[in-house]
Amino acid sequence: xxxxxxxxxxxxxxxxxxxxxxxxxxxxxxxxxxxxxxxxxxxxxxxxxxxxxxxxxxxxxxxxxxxxxxxxxxxxxxxxxxxxxxxxxxxxxxxxxxxxxxxxxxxxxxxxxxxxxxxxxxxxxxxxxxxxxxxxxxxxxxxxxxxxxxxxxxxxxxxxxxxxxxxxxxxxxxxxxxxxxxxxxxxxxxxxxxxxxxxxxxxxxxxxxxxxxxxxxxxxxxxxxxxxxxxxxxxxxxxxxxxxxxxxxxxxxxxxxxxxxxxxxxxxxxxxxxxxxxxxxxxxxxxxxxxxxxxxxxxxxxxxxxxxxxxxxxxxxxxxxxxxxxxxxxxxxxxxxxxxxxxxxxxxxxxxxxxxxxxxxxxxxxxxxxxxxxxxxxxxxxxxxxxxxxxxxxxxxxxxxxxxxxxxxxxxxxxxxxxxxxxxxxxxxxxxxxxxxxxxxxxxxxxxxxxxxxxxxxxx
Amino acid sequence: xxxxxxxxxxxxxxxxxxxxxxxxxxxxxxxxxxxxxxxxxxxxxxxxxxxxxxxxxxxxxxxxxxxxxxxxxxxxxxxxxxxxxxxxxxxxxxxxxxxxxxxxxxxxxxxxxxxxxxxxxxxxxxxxxxxxxxxxxxxxxxxxxxxxxxxxxxxxxxxxxxxxxxxxxxxxxxxxxxxxxxxxxxxxxxxxxxxxxxxxxxxxxxxxxx
Ligand code: SF4
Numbered sequence: 001x002x003x004x005x006x007x008x009x010x011x012x013x014x015x016x017x018x019x020x021x022x023x024x025x026x027x028x029x030x031x032x033x034x035x036x037x038x039x040x041x042x043x044x045x046x047x048x049x050x051x052x053x054x055x056x057x058x059x060x061x062x063x064x065x066x067x068x069x070x071x072x073x074x075x076x077x078x079x080x081x082x083x084x085x086x087x088x089x090x091x092x093x094x095x096x097x098x099x100x101x102x103x104x105x106x107x108x109x110x111x112x113x114x115x116x117x118x119x120x121x122x123x124x125x126x127x128x129x130x131x132x133x134x135x136x137x138x139x140x141x142x143x144x145x146x147x148x149x150x151x152x153x154x155x156x157x158x159x160x161x162x163x164x165x166x167x168x169x170x171x172x173x174x175x176x177x178x179x180x181x182x183x184x185x186x187x188x189x190x191x192x193x194x195x196x197x198x199x200x201x202x203x204x205x206x207x208x209x210x211x212x213x214x215x216x217x218x219x220x221x222x223x224x225x226x227x228x229x230x231x232x233x234x235x236x237x238x239x240x241x242x243x244x245x246x247x248x249x250x251x252x253x254x255x256x257x258x259x260x261x262x263x264x265x266x267x268x269x270x271x272x273x274x275x276x277x278x279x280x281x282x283x284x285x286x287x288x289x290x291x292x293x294x295x296x297x298x299x300x301x302x303x304x305x306x307x308x309x310x311x312x313x314x315x316x317x318x319x320x321x322x323x324x325x326x327x328x329x330x331x332x333x334x335x336x337x338x339x340x341x342x343x344x345x346x347x348x349x350x351x352x353x354x355x356x357x358x359x360x361x362x363x364x365x366x367x368x369x370x371x372x373x374x375x376x377x378x379x380x381x382x383x384x385x386x387x388x389x390x391x392x393x394x395x396x397x398x399x400x401x402x403x404x405x406x407x408x409x410x411x412x413x414x415x416x417x418x419x420x421x422x423x424x425x426x427x428x429x430x431x432x433x434x435x436x437x438x439x440x441x442x443x444x445x446x447x448x449x450x451x452x453x454x455x456x457x458x459x460x
Numbered sequence: 461x462x463x464x465x466x467x468x469x470x471x472x473x474x475x476x477x478x479x480x481x482x483x484x485x486x487x488x489x490x491x492x493x494x495x496x497x498x499x500x501x502x503x504x505x506x507x508x509x510x511x512x513x514x515x516x517x518x519x520x521x522x523x524x525x526x527x528x529x530x531x532x533x534x535x536x537x538x539x540x541x542x543x544x545x546x547x548x549x550x551x552x553x554x555x556x557x558x559x560x561x562x563x564x565x566x567x568x569x570x571x572x573x574x575x576x577x578x579x580x581x582x583x584x585x586x587x588x589x590x591x592x593x594x595x596x597x598x599x600x601x602x603x604x605x606x607x608x609x610x611x612x613x614x615x616x617x618x619x620x621x622x623x624x625x626x627x628x629x630x631x632x633x634x635x636x637x638x639x640x641x642x643x644x645x646x647x648x649x650x651x652x653x654x655x656x657x658x659x660x661x662x663x664x665x666x667x668x669x670x
Contacts, residue, residue, distance in 0.1 A: 050636065056662065154639075156646070157639065194535040247663065254658060257659055258657075293480070401487045402486070402488055403488055422480040422482050429510075
């Protein structure tokens, strides 16, 4: 009898299934990342009296509590204390740890792929919802909670209900000046913030297979904003070329064996998905969010605030009125960074726009990892940013989330390349507009929201 | 973890859609130790102004009686995976959360902390909302043994929950403890798997001095 046609997701799930109990499968976990917020899990582990089953498979990285200005770290003893707590927990349990000052440190979803800790076919978990990012390499990568983190530490396995599969097929190609971020915002707008709940998404189609790894990571990163458990892309030559030099990727014979296996990681022809959504890449425009969840986005050119009640909580929170165009909306500050858009190609895009100009509002640019930071400095991008009047900070989560000292003041309007615009995400009362790095850079130069395609090249 | 079986209580209504975990517990409180309780931080920015005074439009006014059940708007718990969001509800005394959609990671976290997540069709959900809004004494009874929600004399609707989740909640099962029963399977799996795919291990030759 012939083998049943399987999806990429099914192949990896099956390979990792240790046991089954009711609707739950016990899955083997290949890589596990912990950060400062994992302290609850260490507490649970310690109180269970168990040791870490496989310390060689868990990696600690300081990212969430790292402010862009390290000199100010000790100003808030609680923030600095969170990093020290991670130092202690990782050293007590003999984990590999990328702490402050480590050249390989960065946001876990930027640093781990760079190091080759993220590989095709692996199950990767982390107590962080944007773990979906690692699916860009054809890994099955999920965000989990603290109790689950403790379970992984104690057993190297995880009980999960198998999600449904969902294929998001992107036909055609993105037009000039349209990025993976715009595509992600477009998809979330189409299917909704809960549109992929309890689904594992696989992205397919020509627009995806011609995408760089950085762009695939942006796309998979934002998949959680549609509620999905997993977002993934089948590995291909782009993936293998990217990984070949990474320090933790297999080498020599091991690489050959791995690559042979990775070549089998695709959805078989005829494999059935629970659901398929088709998106036309040519219809995607540069987009900006206007509201307080990531599905509330519109094309910059034509977008006007929808006709909601005047005192609708979203409109009052965002200080917008129905019918107001998004274009030319004045902003107070700009943040370029986060695990969505802080890789070297994102910084190239920002630098191209900022070169020779001056920012009109405070602008903070933060690399996703120390390697990206070093590369941006070596290539002169950091000089471009500083010459334009932007601040260039220490790599980490920074202003994506209001927990490390970087935040947006109440009522301020921020053009941000991060991933969440929920009320309070960047600080109590902060008004966040999500967009791509090039659009955020253009907003910085003009002090208002603009279409980067119409203004690039003009002096500000 | 406290087992959940039968709960009778008035319901707290949080009917906005997409109440994400950053709203349930703002990130700046996640560094707090659990032992003093996370209930203070539940929906903090919606309950209190910048000076810590209660807002006039607080979703949980101080006059609210204690309750163990929440009726929440579509897609409750979306966003960040922080388990602190579940701790905030649990420490406040909530044992059941009912919505038309509950985000996946939040749902997993809830189940592992004795918070029963119930997903209903819209019509059923609004029947409960209307009942709870009808008078200040209104109560709901949730029965996990029978998968029923009852109210007033003889109104009743049933809900679906997979057996694994139901067992975990009914018996307050601690996963780490329960997984011990599979220890043999895990060891056998690991030997076979790592022998087949030795390349899966991270490259131990890479050194990590600071
Ligand atoms: S950059 Fe933002 S979204 Fe990404 S891991 Fe850090 S806090 Fe989370």
